[in-house]
Amino acid sequence: MSAPINRRGWLQAGLASAGALALGACDKITNSKQGVAFLQSAEGLTRRAQRLLVDRKALAREFSHADISSDFRPNGSIDPQDPDYLTLKKTGFADYHLTIDGLVERPLSLSLADLRAQAARTQITRHDCVEGWSSIAKWTGARLGPLIDQAGLKPQARYIVFHCYDTLDGPMDGKGRYYESIDLIDAYHPQTILAYAMNDAALPVAHGAPLRLRVERQLGYKQAKYIRRIEAVADYAHLHQGGGGFWEDRGYEWYAGI
Amino acid sequence: MAKPKKVLVYRHAAVTRATHWINVLALTFLLMSGLNIFGAHxxxxxxxxxxxxxxxxxxxxxxxxxxxxxxxxxxxxxxxxxxxxxxxxxxxxxxxxxFPAWATVPSYRDLADSRHWHFFFAWLFVINGLTYWLVGLARGHIVKDLAPTRADLKPKNVWHEIVTHAKLRFPKGEEARHYNVLQKGAYLAVIAVLLPLMVVTGLCMSPGMDAFAPWVVDFFGGRQSARTIHFITAFSLIGFVLLHLFMVVASGTWNNIRSMITGRYAIVPDKSGETA
Known part of the structure; x- marks a missing residue:
């Protein structure tokens, strides 16, 4: 009578260990450089497919006032303690200046008043976090395209990098400083703005005061907050760990359209 | 009584067999990495x-x-x-x-890595699915073998199939050469509804694709609804797989598995004068 039970016991044990082995193998692949590189080959495919399919100027969906979230979740840094930022915050960002430099003909330094005087756009859009949730808000800001045209991109420029004030990881030694980068297709997209207002009020600190990026066809981690400097570059490999962004350096996809 | 003689019939084409097993692999990884992704929120x-x-x-x-x-x-x-x-x-x-470690890939909670697994196998899944559909339509497999006939859909026949399935009595002889109406319905629901729904609701979560076809997102009631339907559909597929495995075992484990590996399925042909 005990034979079938034993057999079943063996079968169960066998299946469980086969499962554990398979899972262990998956973890090993995940933790190996080649394994991740192989899996991440899908990212290039996704980016090319979306770039091919989606018109360069196709707009992200815009919503009505009634759709605006009352519980828009601030994520990542929500109250930066970096000394430079605290100094600016003390005076209500009156001394804030945005630098636009790198591979440009005419580097710019713009105060918030200067930024408000630029070609502006207001849009009610949905913010899609990589975690899976979405919140809707109204954003007003200066369009990035005309701004980088004022600075005049040099022909070698291929990416726009956003250097931020906030440290999201570790001590404030610059290594955990937030940054992001986008390509020129997204930089010139009509909905790509440097937002200084959210829901008709000045951008709150939790959401990136005084200036944050909105690049509406990408996930939330691309929407850099607390922007300090915008740099035009030919390549981002020399910046930080070379991934092109804070979360990209920590394993996330550079192309965050999915 | 002499043991009835079995004959091996060619049941599954090579493309069907290959795409079936690639689908098993892709869906397993998609599910397990998906459960890890879900853990982020x-x-x-x-x-x-x-x-x-x-x-x-x-x-x-x-x-x-x-x-x-x-x-x-x-x-x-x-x-x-x-x-x-x-x-x-x-x-x-x-x-x-x-979700517990044994159900996720990787086994520890990691959104970045589980997304790499998910999108890698999503591409494999889509390419595999398109191959199946294109070949299936071109060769007539889907119309010939899966589309229910008028006779299949007669209420009397549908009821007959439900009753015999409930009793776990499966077709023999000539009848076993073809899918019955419940099989056709289940397989079509999977290949034409559930699996495409996984792809479409998955893409509805992509802010890039939303700019391409916002009306598809609206059709599902919004991005969060699409995420919910993605989840419900995934669990419907788990339900299908459990039922499918049960039927495989109940109607002859090795015969079924062999037919999906070598293509050959054993049936006992009817003798003249007898009906199955």
């Missing part, structure tokens, strides 16, 4: 946006006395799911995680 909503205070599904962990308990909330009902959902792991080393 283990809540589901309806509509375009999340109303954080009103998820219709929520998996989490909370302290209860001295201990932590895992819970799963569906609508207003709340269940203690410690050890499986919300709070799991070896006793003593349990941690708050939506």
């Amino acid at each position: 283990p809540a589901l909503y309806w509509g375009q946006k999340a109303v954080f205070a009103q998820p219709w599904v929520l998996i989490g962990a909370e302290p209860k006395g001295d201990a932590m308990v895992g819970f799963t909330q569906i609508g207003t009902a709340k269940f203690n799911t410690t050890g499986v959902l919300g709070y799991s792991g070896k006793v003593g080393e349990r941690e708050p995680v939506a």
